[in-house]
Amino acid sequence: MSAATSPSYLDHLVQSWQKPSTSSWLDQLRANAMDSAGALRIPTTQDEEWRFTDISPLSQLPYPVAPTTFKIQLSDIKHYYLEEASCRLVFVDGQFVPEFSHIAHDAGAIIGNLSSLLPTHGDTIARYLGQLAEFKTDVFTALNTAFLRDSACIIIPMNKSVTTPIHLLFISRQTEVTSYPRCLLIAEAGSHATIIEDYITTEAASYVTNSVVEMNLADSAHINHTRVQRDNQQAFHIGNCTVSLAHASQYHSVSITLGASISRYNLNVILSGEGAECATDGLILISERQLADTHTFIDHAKPHGKSRQLHKCIVDGMAHGVFNGKIIVRPHAQLTDSAQLSRNLLLTNKARIDTKPQLEIFADDVKCAHGATVGQLDKEEIFYLKSRGLSDLAARNLLTYAFGGEVxxxxxxxxxxRQLEEVVLARTQIS
Amino acid sequence: MINQNSKTLLEVRGLHANVNGIEILKGVDLTVKSGEIHAIMGLNGSGKSTFAKILAGHPAYEVTAGTIIFNDQNLFDLEPEERARAGVFLAFQYPIEIPGVANNQFLRLAYNTVQSQRGKEELDPLEFDDFVREKMKLLEMSPDFLDRSVNEGFSGGEKKRNEILQMALLEPKLAILDETDSGLDIDALRIVANGVNQLTNKDNATILVTHYQRLLDYIVPDYVHVMESGRIIKTSGKELAKELEAHGYDWINTDDRGNTAGVRP
Structure with missing residues (x-):
């Protein structure tokens, strides 16, 4: 079914693409990506990596690139601002909006959108942009790269600590368009920063988001990355993030998936230097007929690496949650320490979960633990709370909330x- | 303390119960008056933990015969939460960890629920914070335990202290301490026992379920019952625990095994 519609979807997008007019490295990158996109196809449930996630509804919607930015009102988005963040980059339908953005002068980092940083940091950006994001094999990454118009660019200089979070606010404003948000992070040796990648919308109708994030962590860099996807329930969201970890660097991420009709998040973390560490936690909280899929891939390529992962799904209504957590320990990655837990909560008997922890170990001196649970609330936990006087309903509400609250x-x-706790509270409480 | 004129808080008669279709309790009789401390001892598998959980209303156990009257009410008419509000408290042998729920949030919710059901005033977060910190001193607990998730990452001793903290907050009429001594080092045992001793008074009663005599050095029972094969086979004073410690459970002579025990001598 989807196989029949996919070529036309891609054809539409390929035809709508305008061949770049220059031979700059950036236009060359776009052209190469479009060549890849033309050679690839939209995956179907026949593809192992998409077995549980039928994106055929998306392939019937070859939404064009969003036209020039629509006006938005500050009042529409102000409540999404984070008081802790001294730097905020706002993108509407993939395009940078300087009026709503704020870059603190004393941030200690180079922060801006692509076009504003190209003149001063073009060489650095050229070295990294499109390097981690695999557009030769992933069709959505190829499309994002081909349609790349703007990007958030963050360069944290060597040994610099950016103490306040950097908020990337990607807003979907127009309906029946595709936006291609993009982010490039270059964390130089010994640098520290916290990045929030936040997808919101002011609209209730359908649109497509196809985002790509690349994060390069040099030796001993520490990056904290929180990703929140709160699109509306008509939206489609495909997100790709690739992280490269050099020697002794640390990457901690939490991804929260609340929105979209169909969403897919691919997180690839490559521990390419010795002693690198990552924690990649996630929560999917969906209801009605939503489908949310998180695929993570942790690649232990070097010795002494450490990875931790707690992924949870809370699935209500007739929704469908998918988690696939692949961990590879390469032959030379001795003394790898890896632990992964997938915990899933079904709130109705029509909700569905597919979870697949996938551990492939090619080294012999490693510590790897993984586990998966799918179920309803734990009876012993309910009894414990009731034995302290809580009603059955209060006990269930508290435990459901807590299940998400842990992430x-x-x-x-x-x-x-606090914002997210309120969302979880509102979505998990039955009265 | 024994006072024959005290009110009878708990009256268990001919209690039989199954779990997964297997009969575990085979006719338990026990009378507990206010002010009393009872110890129920016995080997693993004798049914003593099952009995404790049935008192609290654990849904996995099916009562097939017998009666339990608690404070003039038929206990079987009450859901677990209603029992808690009426004053039954079970300190769990294995307290449940609840990641994602802050201990202070849980303690306050439990406290306020029980308070409002008893027609007493609830406390707001600030008032409760002062109140609970005071109670924590009793158990020599660091206030850090308030911000952590319920029992998550607590050591065995910390979990047991957290149980007794809940007992201190909920002020039960009948507290059942299920193997509260297991997994405690001697210092933690002393602290926990001291906490329990400060909470017992002439108007409440305590049932200690334990395998070992050790706890009874610190919380001195008025009665010691021996449970075996789902029945109380011997009831005596605190000296019985010492005898059991010295001679083992086999020491109880066969004559006793046929006797009706548990009922007030």
């Missing part, structure tokens, strides 16, 4: 945590 709790930004 939310790992977000290092209090105001965002």
């Amino acid at each position: 939310i709790d790992r977000i290092p930004i209090s105001s965002l945590k």
Whole structure:
């Protein structure tokens, strides 16, 4: 079914693409990506990596690139601002909006959109942009790169600590368009920063978001990355993030998926230097007929690496949650320490979960643990709370909230945590 | 303390119960008056933990025969939460960890629920914070435990202290301490026992379910019952625990095994 519609979807997008007029490295990158896109196809459930996630509804919607930015009102988005963030880059339908953005002069980092930083940091950007994001094999990454118009660019200089979070606010404003948000992070050796990648909308109708994030962590860099997808329930969202970790660098991420009719998040973390560490936690909280899929891939390529992962799904209504967590320990990645847990909560008997922890170990001296649970609320936990006087309903509400709260709790930004706690509370409480 | 004129808080008669279709309790009789401390001892598998959980209303156990009257009410008419509000408290052998729920949030919710059901005033977060910190001193607990998730990452001793903290907050009429001594080092045991001793008074009663005599050095029972094969086979004073410690459970002579025990001598 979807196989029949996919070529036309791609054809539409390929035809709508305008061949770049220059031979700059950036236009060359776009052209190469479009060549790849033309040679690839939209995946179907026949593809192993998309087995549980039928994106055929998306392939019937070859929405064009969003035209020039629509006006938005500050009042529409102000409540999404985070008080802790001293730097905020706002993109509407993939395009940078300087009026709503704020870059603190004393931030200690180079922060801006692509076009504003190209003149001063073009060489650095050229070295990294499109390098981690695999557009030769992933059709959505290829499309994002081909349609790349703007990007958030963050360069954290060597040994610099950016103490306040950097908020990337991607707003969907127009309907029946595709936006291609993009982010490039270059964290130089010994640098520290916290990045929030936040997808919101002011509209209730359908649109497509196809985002790509690349994060390069040099030796001993520490990056904290919180990703929140709160699109509306008509939207489609495909997100790709690739992270490269050099020697002794640390990457901590929490991804929260609340919105979209169909969403897919691919997070690839490559521990390419010795002693690198990552924690990649996630929460999917969906209801009605939503489908949300998180695919993570942790690649232990070097020795002494450490990875931790707690991924949770709370699935209500007739929604469908998918988690696929692949961890590879390469032959030379001795003394790797990896732990992964996928915990899933079904709130109705029509909700569905597919979870697949996938561990492939090619080294012999490693510590790897993984587990998956799918179920309803734990009876012993309910009894424990009732034995302290809580009603059955109060006990269930508290436990459902807590199930999500455990992941939310790992977000290092209090105001965002509070916002999300309220969402989880509102979505999990039955009265 | 024994006072024959005290009110009877708990009256268990001929209690039989199954779990997964297997009969675990085979006719338990027990009478507890206010002011009393009872110890129920016995080997693993004798049914003593099952009995404790049935008192709290654990849904996995099916009562097939017998009666339990608690404070003039038929206990079986009450849901677990209603029992808690009426004053039954079970300190769990294995307290449940609840990641994602802050301990202070949980303690306040439990406290306020029980308070409002008893027609008493609820406390707002600030008032409760002062109140609970005071109670924590009793158990020599650091206030850090308020901000952590319920029991998550607590050591065995910390979990047991958190249980007794809940007992201190909920002020039960009948507290059942299920193997509260297991997994405690001697210092933690002393602290927990001291906490319990400060909470017992002439108007409430305590049932200690334990395998070992050790706890009873610190919380001195008025009665010691021996449970075996789902029945109380011997009831005596506190000296019985010492005898069991010295001679083992086999020491109880066969004559006793046929006797009706548990009922007030």
